[in-house]
Amino acid sequence: MKAALVYPRWDWVEYNGLAEPVGLLQLVSALREGGHKVTYLDYSFCESLDELDDQVKDSDMIGVAVSAAAKLSRAEIVTTHLRKVNPGAVFLGGGAYPSIFPEHTLNAISFDYVLVGEAEESIVELASAIDAGKDTSSISNLAFRNTNGDIVINPRRHVPSDIDVLPFPARDVVDYDAYLQNGMHEFGVITSRGCPYNCMYCKPSTDRIFGGGIRFRTAENVVEELAELARLRNTDNLPVFFKDDTITLHPTEWFEAFRDGLKRRNLKLKWHCATRVDTVSRSKLKVMAESGCHCISYGVESGSQRILDFYRKGTTPEQAVSAFEWSHEFGIEATAMLMIGCPMETERDLEATYSLLRKLKPDDIVVYFSTAIPGREIHDWAKREGYLTDDINAELFDPARNRAFEVMNMRLPFMDVDDVIHWKHKIERYRSWRKVTSIDNIRKWIGDLMHDPASATRKAGLVLRGFSGRRSKPCKRTE
Ligand code: B12
Numbered sequence: 001m002k003a004a005l006v007y008p009r010w011d012w013v014e015y016n017g018l019a020e021p022v023g024l025l026q027l028v029s030a031l032r033e034g035g036h037k038v039t040y041l042d043y044s045f046c047e048s049l050d051e052l053d054d055q056v057k058d059s060d061m062i063g064v065a066v067s068a069a070a071k072l073s074r075a076e077i078v079t080t081h082l083r084k085v086n087p088g089a090v091f092l093g094g095g096a097y098p099s100i101f102p103e104h105t106l107n108a109i110s111f112d113y114v115l116v117g118e119a120e121e122s123i124v125e126l127a128s129a130i131d132a133g134k135d136t137s138s139i140s141n142l143a144f145r146n147t148n149g150d151i152v153i154n155p156r157r158h159v160p161s162d163i164d165v166l167p168f169p170a171r172d173v174v175d176y177d178a179y180l181q182n183g184m185h186e187f188g189v190i191t192s193r194g195c196p197y198n199c200m201y202c203k204p205s206t207d208r209i210f211g212g213g214i215r216f217r218t219a220e221n222v223v224e225e226l227a228e229l230a231r232l233r234n235t236d237n238l239p240v241f242f243k244d245d246t247i248t249l250h251p252t253e254w255f256e257a258f259r260d261g262l263k264r265r266n267l268k269l270k271w272h273c274a275t276r277v278d279t280v281s282r283s284k285l286k287v288m289a290e291s292g293c294h295c296i297s298y299g300v301e302s303g304s305q306r307i308l309d310f311y312r313k314g315t316t317p318e319q320a321v322s323a324f325e326w327s328h329e330f331g332i333e334a335t336a337m338l339m340i341g342c343p344m345e346t347e348r349d350l351e352a353t354y355s356l357l358r359k360l361k362p363d364d365i366v367v368y369f370s371t372a373i374p375g376r377e378i379h380d381w382a383k384r385e386g387y388l389t390d391d392i393n394a395e396l397f398d399p400a401r402n403r404a405f406e407v408m409n410m411r412l413p414f415m416d417v418d419d420v421i422h423w424k425h426k427i428e429r430y431r432s433w434r435k436v437t438s439i440d441n442i443r444k445w446i447g448d449l450m451h452d453p454a455s456a457t458r459k460a461g462l463v464l465r466g467f468s469g470r471r472s473k474p475c476k477r478t479e
């Protein structure tokens with residue numbers, strides 16, 4: 001059949017960085033391997049909604065990715081438009097949000113079907129069944145309305161235990177030049193699926209996609225994908241962001257095999273990742289640095305053990321100190337990711353966070369407000385306890401947007417919102433102070449200025465804003 005897969009990033013403000021959708025690109029490959037002809041539509045750089053219409057006029061099935069509650073409206077606008085362009089096609093939704101809320105997705109967007117969870121197998125089964133005119137109603141992971149108009153959600157299939165068998169993302173369909181010109185700095189790669197931890201501000205959402213636990217790719221398989229990417233981009237030097245939830249659950253031997261595999265292929269990687277402070281060791285970080293790791297964003301979250309325990313984070317401030325010391329020892333920049341403004345928090349907890357920061361000496365700090373996002377336990381808890389301020393405005397479900405505009409979606413019994421904003425500014429001033437007083441940072445910034453003046457100017461602006469405590473201006477567009 002002729003299938004189209006759609007990344008509906010239409011007229012969409014990304015507060016957290018532009019990135020290619022790796023999972024959706026794996027589906028492009030899966031459908032191709034299944035013998036189907038696939039068109040890929042990316043609305044990221046479209047000036048008008050009808051720009052890509054010609055490419056879907058003859059599609060039999062159109063699949064639209066829906067990533068998060070905050071972006072549901074974008075998927076709805078694009079799907080409604082494409083239905084008018086090609087009313088005869090079968091419309092399918094999938095991705096993180098439909099995996100968590102299949103019923104709501106079918107109610108909110110005019111899809112014929114929704115596929116929940118990982119979809120490499122199910123999407124091929126569905127496309128082939130539609131192509132052959134077969135009954136689709138018993139396909140695993142499928143959600144749809146039956147003839148009575150009731151929503152049916154079929155049982156899920158087992159996720160594949162060996163994820164090396166999954167196809168590599170079809171990067172040939174991505175307009176990487178446009179991504180790189182518009183602020184993307186690193187290619188996204190995933191080396192594992194899922195996360196076995198149980199933080200209450202995150203779970204169970206990813207379990208609804210990946211079925212719980214964690215599954216790893218082999219180092220060889222990842223190197224193979226990177227070699228393919230290097231060939232596509234015609235370079236041996238790849239900047240990479242590993243988008244895994246907790247990449248450092250790979251044992252040290254995995255990183256050794258990875259380092260050696262890169263060397264054998266003559267690939268020079270400069271990579272960064274986000275992870276937990278308790279899944280690194282001195283020896284692991286040494287090998288990670290040898291394989292090109294230059295920066296790690298650590299989920300430090302809070303300096304107060306009481307708050308870490310409330311979040312069920314399972315880490316301690318002392319583990320953060322060790323992780324930062326070891327990272328610095330091997331020349332890896334360490335960023336502290338923080339969440340402040342949890343309803344349980346008091347000034348004393350925020351003081352503990354600030355004093356932890358001074359011990360960590362982070363190369364960078366990112367402060368989010370604790371945000372209740374649907375699909376995560378903290379959302380249900382806040383709703384139950386009466387702390388949720390707004391459950392309608394989906395914009396408030398984007399922590400990066402809330403950080404930019406300094407708004408929160410949970411009520412605080414022990415502090416005023418202004419107190420939390422004051423602490424945010426204080427932490428950001430500390431960040432700026434570290435940026436201008438660290439010789440390494442200044443050296444790095446001068447290097448940036450020579451190679452990428454626009455990015456260096458933007459970074460300098462952020463440092464200055466940190467001193468002044470100014471927030472972003474509300475955006476004219478509705479996000
Ligand atoms: C990297 C990432 C980002 C990056 C880049 C996004 C990108 N373009 O890649 C950035 C930082 C920009 C980002 C932003 C946000 N993110 Co984010 N992000 C992730 C992360 C960590 C990895 C995504 C990924 O590549 N996964 C691996 C691939 C293989 O999985 P997948 O994308 O889900 O794809 C599979 C299935 O979902 C399905 N599928 C995917 N698309 C489609 C389409 C169709 C038609 C079908 C049938 C199936 C299907 O098949 C794929 C292959 O099996 C996930 C967590 C996670 N581990 O997945 C969170 C996650 C997706 N993000 C989330 C959220 C909330 C956001 C933000 C709102 C807030 C934030 N974190 O700042 C913003 C929203 C902006 C946006 N882009 O939607 C939530 C969404 C769930 C929810 N509760 O709504 C997640 C699940 C994190 C979590 N723990 O809750 N994110």
Ligand code: SF4
Nearest residue numbers: 195197198199202245
């Ligand atoms: S916050 Fe990180 S460690 Fe905790 S459950 Fe989510 S992905 Fe896993």
